[in-house]
Amino acid sequence: MKKQDSYDYYVGIDCAQNKHDFAMKNNQDKFLIKRGHFSNTLQGYEKFLNTVLSKCLNKDKILFGMEVTGIYGTNLYERLKSDGYHVVxxxxDSVKNYRDYKRLNKTDKIDSGCIAELLLNGDAQIVHVAKNGYTDLKAYIRRRNALKVTCTQETNRFLAKVCLYFPDLLKVFPSGRATLKAIFSIYPTPYSIIEADFDELVSVLQKASKNKFGVDKANELIHAARNSIVVRKSISDGELYNIHSLIDSIDSLESEIRNLEKIIDSKAEEFPAYHVLLTLTGCGKITAATIVAEIGDISRFHKASQIVSLAGLYGDNSKSGSSVNKRGKISKKGSRYLRHAIYMVAEFARRNNPIFKAYFTRKKNGDRTKHTLAVNAVANKLCKVIYSLMKNQSTYIIQYRDLVKLSESTQNEFFQNAETDFSAKTRRKKYLYEDEYGELHEFVFKSIKTALIE
Incomplete structure (x- = not known):
């Protein structure tokens, strides 16, 4: 943030749940109010404004600033904005760094003074508030992420019950959780399978798997039950309740997640950046929507390094001569949602995209312990691509001029895994390749199973 010469007074606010501390300085670097505070109520807000305006009646000459502290400052920020005040x-991080530089303790009163000084000096790092469209999309995505975490926890609790009472089910149904849940809810022990009516068992299997499984799977299930180490013949009513409750909870969460994903896709469709990101190798719908929501309006960024900083996708390395040389690790600053989204794109791209795969190999340099940092380097490079795509509203294209810079084996691997002959109704993601003559070709990557067979 550059020094704002249009302001004569600077008010720093440190926000908390029940009260806010504030300090006020003039452009002569003099504290007019050093340790003020007000309650987080309308009466407290009005008292605060009266105190500030007693020092300066022209509100256009006052700049308010507050630290981003979760949800505590949101209402105050919106109230000041709606009342026509200048607030940022x-x-x-900028507050912490300034406080550390001045060797001050961490208190709310000290922080408010630091914020006022940062505003005066023009050293404050401004955090832009997202517009409504981005805010809504972000809210849906973060709720979906929270539900996914809860669903994973409930699923792990359910699988723990399966491991305790009927572990052989996990071998019979290594995938297909719907069938596993249906069988375990009705037949929770090996003994209950052995004693079950065969036709009824087949019927349950067919219904749960949508006719994928039938007689053969029923016989496999009976064989597994007869060879199980479990001797328990029945389960208590309390444990049965827990099992059914877990299944209901998982089903409900999965249903809500699916509904949210439909809403997210619908909301994300409104943003042109969403469509261009979908052309990027490894970027799916939820990932693209997350990147759009977290970055927001791309016009507020002037260079790709700002995206790197926003995501926290830079290494935290320590090196001093030959005495100190710690292996770097990924920074935990920035938006963890954006960082995770871009990191997942990087993981896919470093396997399938020849350009990023070669870059990953070079960064890893045969050292297994550098895997995470190498993927992080790919993610860092992807930020530049993402910035360019969003800024220019352009489609991602793998170009011949980039391929020829790579080794012959890498080029051959790419052409072996790229298919240009595919069905128009394919559900696989399509990419673009520009050949040496400037012609564009649409292709899909071969599936992993096909690649393994070949």
Missing amino acids: MISP
Whole structure:
């Protein structure tokens, strides 16, 4: 943030749940209010404004600033904005760095003074508040992520019950959780399978698997039950309740997640950037929507390194001569949602995209311990691509001029795994390749199973 000469007074606010601390400085670097505070109520807000305006009646000459502290400052920020005041959100990192530089303790009163000084000096790192469209999309995505975490926890609890009472089911149904849940809810022990009516068992299997499984799977299930180490013949009513409750919870969560994903896709469709990101290798619908929501309006960024900084996709390395040389690790600053989304794109791209695969190999340099940092390097490079795609509203194209810079084996591997002959109704993701003559070709990557067979 550059120093704002149009302001004469600077108010730093440190927000908390029940009260806010504030400090006020003039452009002569003098504290007019050093340790003020007000309650997080309308009466407290009005008292705060009266105090500030007693020092300056012209509100256009006052700049308010507050640290981003979760949800505590949101209502105050919106209230100040709606009342026509100039207010900015600033990064907690800039406050911490300034406080550490001045060797000050961490208190709310000290932080408010630091914020006022940062505003005066023009050293505050501004955090832009997302527009409504991005805010809505972000809200849906974060709710979906929270539900996914809860669903995973419930699933793990359910699988723990299966391991305890009927572990052989996990071998019979290594995939297909719907059938596993249906069987375990009705036949929770090996003994219950052995004693079950065969036709009824087949019927349950067919219904749960949508006719994927039948007699053969029923026989496999009976064989597994007869060879199980479990001797328990029945389960208590309390444990049966827990099992059924877990299944209901998982089904409900999965249903809500599916509905949310439909809403997210519908909302994301409104943003042109969403469509261009879908052309990027390894970027699926939820990932693309997450990147759009977290980055927001791309016009507020002037270079790709700002995307890297926003995501926290830079290494945290320590090196001093030959005495200190710690292996780097990924920074935990920035948006963890954006960082995870871009990192997942990088993981796919470094396997399938020849350009990123060669870059990953070079960064890893045969050292297994550098895998994470090498993927992080790919993610860092992807930020530049993402910035370019969103800024220019352009489609991602793998170009011949980039391929020829790679080794012959890498080029051959790419052409062996790229298929140009595919069905128009294919559900696989399509990519573009520009050949040496400038002609564009649409292709899909071969499936993993096909590649393994060959």
